[in-house]
Amino acid sequence: MKDSILLRILRLARPYWPLLLGSVFFSFVASLFSGSIAWLVKPVLNNIFLEKNYHYLRLLPLAVIGIFFLRGVSAFLQSYLMRMAAIKLVNDLRYRLYQKILRLPLAEVRRETSGRLVSRVISDTTAIEPVLGDMFRTLMLEGLTVATLVGVALYRRWDLSLLALTVFPVVAVGSRKLGARARRMRHLAQQEIAALTHQLTESLAGLREIKVYLQESYLLRRFREKLTGYYRYILRVTKYREGSRLLVDLMTGVGGALIFTYGGHLVIKGAMTPGDFFSVLTAILMIFSPLRRLSRAYTGIYDAAAALERIEEVLRYPEETGGSLEAFPPRKAIKFEEVYFRYPYTQEYVLEDINLRIPAGKVVAILGPSGAGKSTLVSLIPRFYDPTRGRVTLDDIDLREFDLVSLRKLIGIVSQEIVLFNATVAENIAFGRPGATREEIIQAAKLAHAHEFIEKLPQGYDTILGHRGFNLSGGQRQRIAIARAILKNPPILILDEATSHLDSVSEKKVQEALERLMSGRTTIIIAHRLSTVTRADLLVVMDHGRIVAQGKHEELLKTCPLYRELYQTLGFEKRASA
Template identity: 35%
Template sequence: MKTYLRILQFAKPYSRFVPLYTIYTILGIVFGLFNFTLIIPLLNVLFGEVGAEEAVAMATQKPEFSLNIEFFKDFFNYYFGQVILQEGRQGALLFVCLIVIVSIFLANLFRYLAFRVIGELRAHVVKNMRHAVYQRVTELHLGYFSNERKGDLMTRLTVDIQEVESSVVSTLTVVVREPISIIAFFVLLFSMSVKLTLFTLILLPLSGGIIAGISKRLKRKAQQGQNSLSFILTIIDETLSGIRVVKAFNAEPFILNKFNSQNNRYADIQRSIANKRDLASPLSEFLGVTVVAGLLYYGGSLVLNQESELSPSEFITYIILFSQVLVPAKAMSASFSNIQRGLVSGDRVLQVIDTKPEIKDKPDAKVLRSFEQDIEFRNVKFGYGDKVVLQNINIAIPKGKTVALVGPSGGGKSTLADLIPRFYDPMGGKILIDGLDIRDYTMASVRDKMGVVTQDPILFNDTIFSNIAFNKTDATADEVITAAKIANAHDFIMQTPDGYQTTIGDRGGKLSGGQRQRLSIARAILKNPPILILDEATSALDTESEKLVQEALTNLMKNRTSIVIAHRLSTIQHADEILVLQHGQIVERGTHEELQNSSGLYAKLTQMQLTV
């Protein structure tokens, strides 16, 4: 119930939906009930139980208004009696039939209008929920995505939200309308016969308990089903991302077997869910008919023995009315079965929304207007879980200088660079920009001063122009072309089919590695940040591409503060300072010449690359 109510929170403001929906629903139910109450006069006319004397008695005095069932009953009888006196039984029959038509039309009209309102509410809830979960995903720190399966997140963003829409929000009509219908039916039934209605209230909870037991088991299966589906999407994502490796290792049978294992498990779970869900409706119908049969026997015996306050026509109407109670009851039992699946999906979506971002702005965070002095690491320590990756890091990077980070893999170079734009926060010590801890600045203003170029360029399935002008919506064509020229990208761009409007495919798959990297550099040039972070930007390139990219990087680094991570030591010989990291600590520092002469780790690494 808690999850259901939380999902409905996404419908705020309720004032847009609740008043109209309530009015339309009540009017639809009232006119729907009115149709069944007309069965009594209809049967009385057909069976000849209303004669001239009865008609005169009904039409004698017009009832005074009062808000109860008796008034509406007497009001109808008054006009019904007048019609019988003036038009006869044939006219009375026509009168009742016309009222039935009008009543059914109004009942269905208001029902349709209620559906219109609930349709808008459904779209509103799903839109707000999808926005909330996507916004939270973008706010979460990088470590979260290292611990979660991408396929599972995609399942929550797509399948789970769709399930919430189809299984929870779509049943709002049932959850709201049907209980009101049942209450209205029982009010009418109590007004007709208290004894018979109490008899039915003894039998109905029994069938409700059986249906509730089925629904509870259904929720457990639904949880297993959603987890299995997330595994399937993870396998699909990994297969598509690594299709080259799959084919290179002839791993198609292996990956297919892995997929089939999860696919079969999901199919078994869905089959079990379907069996339990489909059992709810026929079982509720059987139990309902059993109750009606018991009522028919018990009430019929009272009528036959003249122990009931109901006439035969009223008893028939009572049975018909009670049978209609089973319609909303059956709809509720079926919807509660569906809701269980939706609530499981709702829980999974809310888990993402409830995840608190570990990296966030302080309430009084300042805006970093400009970068003027330096970046400083003071006794910085960082680790992933219990594993310490960096410790006792002390660095000062003056404005306009280039600092290179080198060392064996796993030494902490990329982690150190990730701390500067606050992808992570240090566990100990502090990082300062212009003398102030970066946690005292807003994240947006800190990252606005930085440009990042990584070893694996991140491009989007869009045009070349859009990739260079990413998040710079006011960029002109001339600005984009200028950035591309500085990045040595303009010539190859003009050779593509549509120039700057060429779509480059998923992750830039239509381009070579060097071309993708130069687009990434052009994007950084267009942003024109004062601080650059270059994470092994040339290590995966061939010699020709590396030369072009290195020229582009040299152009990019002019008059900027740069932090460069490099495996190829030849690319950072002109750095103002080189830091050698090993096991999370700075073991050497100095210029290229100083480190070469020290015969330490840096000199050893340089010698190893020269002999390759």
């Protein structure tokens, strides 16, 4: 796995091979200059200090300055180029991960907690960086040193050297085992960190709930538990790491004992000169320090390998797929045919035996108690999810046959939970149609009755909204979402309780805007308001995941007790808010 990870990382870094090559080149140049410093010692000593040659002394400062300067520049360039390649590679990975996240089916995003995905993009990619930055160079240079030293030792006295080298496999196997344990612990530690991140984001989002339900001490306790878990795992990582270092030290002792005993024997017997003995001894001892650096790089590479493994796992997730047909505005109808649906990784069906025809250009209102499956039903139209059984069709063609982008281009949604992005009001509205002009944006905002309040915001249409921006009220958010949908001007419109946050005056205005928006469009509206219900072309009553009745208002009043009940509640709400 170790070599394959290097290869894999090098493959990832392939686009940056000129940088890597340049870096390798300068690292050799730098070591050459290092060598030349040592080399210079002899002529300096002999010519200046012993022969007292002035000619040499005049040249010396220039040479010393020059060599140190060039060595410094080479080292700088080596490190700079390598870093460039490493960061570019890491950023590539981050970009690909983000792209992947955007293309994940919703089912997958729910499964992975967001904290874990975030740690893939940020921490795991960061763990890859040192492989190129340091380890790659360590492996190359130290590997070369070790090879040379082994060569020298074998050349001097092969049997003695082999005897001394027998300790190395023990070290290798031991370190490998300990390394595997360290990796497992490191993985667990990273999971704790991901959980911490998750709790942190969650707490910031839900600060009000936490305060009013006095959950501080409970949350602190859970946070502390995760911190303790992290502490334990990291301590174990350290234990295994230091353990492998300890093993190296022990084996150095054993190796030394072997060499001295057998070597001493050979020398006393006269089978070997003391010079050969010390040459072998020096070479073997000199191997240890680069070897230790190699093994450190090796563990680092394992860490990186584990991170890369996790990154590649995400990159392998299936993406949303669509067909090749170009979707078109409905001419006949959108139909649900024998649709059954359950959310991924759950057992219970949330939709059962759904047969529904949404005629082109008409308004279909869906009613039903909370949890009946209304939002789930409409989420099948943009293919946020696909039916577990049965199919949803557009003019009798299965939605899965359409190209996803072309399908979603047809659809506008004002959903139950409106998300505003960290961007200006204008940009948030233009989400509906990137590239819209300011006039078009203002026009859409006016139609959605949002223009008035937007103008009163601190920077008007340029006020930053969302996460770290200006906070809007629920009703204001809805009107932004409606403006988005108006601007997109889609042939299919999905409104999930679009007017639920508005006071009765605004509701009336928004209702007008929506009616204008709905006319001529195929509209599915999840209705919680009397006015929508009575004006819809078709009413669909849902309960426990099934359609219990559909028809016109008058029919349903007579035939469907649940509808009567719902209708009365709506009527009551209406009177109460008026």
